[in-house]
Amino acid sequence: MPDTVNYLFFAYSALWALIVFYLFKLRAEVNKFQKSNEDGL
């Protein structure tokens, strides 16, 4: 049982790291879009 829980901890941490990485990329794109929008206006 403790082994399974350890694996689950690492699996969920990896999943959260992936989500954070994707959110960083998405936020960078949105920031770029906002900047170009402000410059355009």
Next chain:
Amino acid sequence: MSEKKLDITKKIEDISFYLSIPAIFISLYLIFMWASYEKTMGAVQKIFYFHVGFALSSYIAIFILFCTSLSYLLTKEKIWDLVSEVSATIAFLLTSIVLVTGMIWGKAAWGAWFNWEPRLVSFLLIWLMLLSLVVMRKFSSSNITAELSSVLGIVCSILTPVMIYSIKFLPNIMQLHPEIERGGLTSNMKITLLVTTLSCFVFTIFLLSFSFRIKYLKNISKNFN
């Protein structure tokens, strides 16, 4: 809305994003490495922390949906409609997570994915209402979509306290929700639950502010082109 207000939204988004990154990691550590095992359910019970955390966070999104839907109906200002749309989408996402984690937990604890129990049925009803809100926003091109969505948002929000208190209104014989939810937690379980719930709150605030910024920028560029 002025650029200054959009900057404030971005600041809230930044703070909540950078707070939620370590907060969720700490929550995962506490859940899997620190919190003790529940006697009868064992490791499966660990799903409970995120299940409860996201359930409570979904109530925040639903509360914002109620306030903004009502504000839109009273003032007809576009900004309330935008916030209402965003909060409905996030509430739908969170309630979906709660349903899925609840079903996994239910299968392990009660031996069934779903039961016709008051809280589960009322929660499913709220989820279906949020689904219809999201679908209506996506596909309806009518002029009164915003008004209809606001009314549906208010009805959905009013149903939420009924769902929350269904455990208290109805006799115990009709309930399946485990005893643990009613105060059978050890102290390390309580701390883990508190930290996880706070992490979920912070992440929900991030999701709401980030989605709002995207929606607002999309709206500006659509009006501008």
